[in-house]
Amino acid sequence: MTSNTAVWRIVGLLALLSAAAALFYALDRKPVGTTNTPMIYFAGGKGGEPDQNTCSFEIKGGQYKFNGGDNNNCTNDDMYWYRLDNAPSAALITFHAEDDCREGGDWYFRFRTYINPITVGWQKISDLNGPKPGDIVTKGIMFDGGEYNKGAVDGKISCVTIDY
Structure with a gap:
């Protein structure tokens, strides 16, 4: 050779x-995205855009009352916007006007994620008042159900439940 x-x-x-x-x-x-913690963020924003008044918590099963309690730092009746970061598929998330996290009362809106993982920019909570079950709210979020009975939606979220 x-x-x-x-x-x-x-x-x-x-x-x-x-x-x-x-x-x-x-x-x-x-894979990209599997090492990040899935989070949901909320922001105030009476002026039509999210402001610096923000809070967040991990997307995992449980109830999250907006009273600055143990599991979040969210202020009751002060959030107008939400966004998801690295949320898993099939998470069922319900926003409640009532601080006891019940369905009924003034209003509640439930949606499900359907892309794994999904990151969604700021969305108005009040935009969940109107879709029908099965409607796509935005890419990765499908409206699952809800009920509006009375009162303001903007700024009136008091509790979130997550089934995942």
């Missing part, structure tokens, strides 16, 4: 080893 052929074989072997190392590295990596 000539020295030129040996060099080409070594170069080919190194290229093959580099490709194999890259493949093993890629297989060991988690």
Whole structure:
């Protein structure tokens, strides 16, 4: 074997080893978005845009009363906007006007995520008053149901329940 052929074989072997190392590295990596914590954010915004009055909590099963309690830092009756970050598919999220998290009362609106994961920019809570079950609110969010009986929707959210 000539020295030129040996060099080409070594170069080919190194290229093959580099490709194999890259493949093993890629297989060991988690897909984009799976290492981030799924979050829901809320913002005030009486002036028509989200303002600096914000709060958030992790998207996981439970009730989240907007009283600055143990599981969130949200202010009751002061949020107008919501957004999702890295939310899992099939999360069922209900916004309640009542601070006891019941359905009925003034109003409640429920939606389900359907893309995994989904990140959605700021949406007005009051825009959930009107769609029919099955309507797409925005990419990744499907309206699941709700009821409006009376009162303002803007700024009147008091509780969120998450079934996931």
